[in-house]
Amino acid sequence: MNILILGYGKMGKVISQLAEERGHTIAAKIDESNVDELDTLDASEVDAAIEFSQPDAAVNNLTWAIKHNIPVVCGTTGWLEKKPEIERLTLSNGSAFFYASNYSIGVNVFFKVNSFLAKIMNEQPDYNVKMEEIHHTEKKDAPSGTAITLAEAIIDRVDRVKRWDLDSDVNGNEHALPITAKRIDPAPGTHIVTYQSAIDDIEIKHTAHSRKGFALGAVLVAEWIKDKKGVLSMDDYLTF
Numbered sequence: 298m299n300i301l302i303l304g305y306g307k308m309g310k311v312i313s314q315l316a317e318e319r320g321h322t323i324a325a326k327i328d329e330s331n332v333d334e335l336d337t338l339d340a341s342e343v344d345a346a347i348e349f350s351q352p353d354a355a356v357n358n359l360t361w362a363i364k365h366n367i368p369v370v371c372g373t374t375g376w377l378e379k380k381p382e383i384e385r386l387t388l389s390n391g392s393a394f395f396y397a398s399n400y401s402i403g404v405n406v407f408f409k410v411n412s413f414l415a416k417i418m419n420e421q422p423d424y425n426v427k428m429e430e431i432h433h434t435e436k437k438d439a440p441s442g443t444a445i446t447l448a449e450a451i452i453d454r455v456d457r458v459k460r461w462d463l464d465s466d467v468n469g470n471e472h473a474l475p476i477t478a479k480r481i482d483p484a485p486g487t488h489i490v491t492y493q494s495a496i497d498d499i500e501i502k503h504t505a506h507s508r509k510g511f512a513l514g515a516v517l518v519a520e521w522i523k524d525k526k527g528v529l530s531m532d533d534y535l536t537f
C-alpha cells in the first residue's frame with residue numbers, strides 16, 4: 298500500500314518505520330513545515346492516510362483526506378467537539394474515516410475490562426471511582442483521549458456517576474469521576490481506574506512501554522480500511 302502520513306512527529310515517525318517494515322511505501326510525510334506539499338500530491342496514488350498531528354490541525358487534515366476520497370485513520374486526540382462535522386462529511390462524500398483514542402490492542406482489551414468492571418460496580422454504591430493518566434510532558438491535551446473513552450464507558454454504566462472532572466478535588470462527590478492528569482517524561486501512556494471504599498480498593502491499570510503498540514494498531518487498521526466506506530471504529534475492526 299501507498300500510505301500518506303499526516304503528522305510526522307513522535308507517532309508519525311514510528312508509524313512510518315513500521316509501515317515500511319511491513320512492505321508499504323510512504324506517499325509523503327506531512328508536518329507543520331511542509332503542509333503545502335498536499336497541494337501538489339497525487340491523491341489518486343494514495344491508498345490510505347494515517348493522521349497523528351495535533352488538536353488544531355486534525356480537522357483540516359481529515360477534511361483534505363475525505364474530500365480527496367482517501368480512507369483516513371485518525372489517532373489525534375483533543376479535537377473531538379468537531380468529530381460530528383467530520384463524520385457528516387465522510388458520509389456525504391462516500392469516503393472512509395476511522396477514529397480511535399487508542400490503537401493499541403492492550404488498551405482495547407483494557408477498555409473491555411473497564412466496561413465489565415463498571416457494570417458490576419453499578420451495584421456497589423459504597424465505592425467512589427477515580428482515574429489517573431500519566432503522559433510525557435509534550436502532550437498537548439488533558440485529559441488524554443483514552444481517559445475520556447474510559448470515563449464515558451463508566452458514566453454509561455455506573456448510574457451514580459454523571460460526569461468527569463479534570464484535576465478537581467471532588468473525591469467523595471459520588472456524582473463526579475475525578476481524572477488526574479500527570480505529565481512525567483518519558484511516559485508513553487499509563488491509565489489507572491480505581492474504585493475506592495472504606496474497606497478496600499479495586500484498581501485496573503494499563504501501562505504502555507513504548508509507542509509501538511499505538512503505531513502498529515494504526516498501520517493494521519490502515520491495511521484493513523483500504524477498501525471500506527463510512528464512519529468506522531475499533532468496534533468494527535476488533536472481533537473481541
Ligand SMILES: NC(=O)C1=CN([C@@H]2O[C@H](COP(=O)(O)OP(=O)(O)OC[C@H]3O[C@@H](n4cnc5c(N)ncnc54)[C@H](O)[C@@H]3O)[C@@H](O)[C@H]2O)C=CC1
Pocket residue numbers: 303304305306307308309327328329330332349350351352354358371372373374375397398399400401435511
Ligand atoms: N490514538 C492513539 O493510539 C494515539 C494518539 N496519539 C495522539 O496523536 C497525536 C500526535 O502525537 P505525537 O506524535 O506524540 O505528537 P507530536 O507533537 O510529537 O507530533 C505532532 C506533529 O504534528 C505536526 N503538525 C502540526 N501541524 C500540522 C499540520 N497542519 N499537518 C500535519 N502535521 C502537523 C507537528 O509538526 C508535529 O510534528 C496527539 O494528539 C496524541 O494525543 C498519540 C499516541 C497514540
Ligand SMILES: O=C(O)C1=N[C@H](C(=O)O)C[C@H](O)C1
Pocket residue numbers: 374398399432433436437440441442443444485486487
Ligand atoms: O499523546 C500521547 O502520547 C497519547 N495520546 C493518546 C491519548 O490521548 O489517549 C493515546 C496514548 O495514551 C498516548
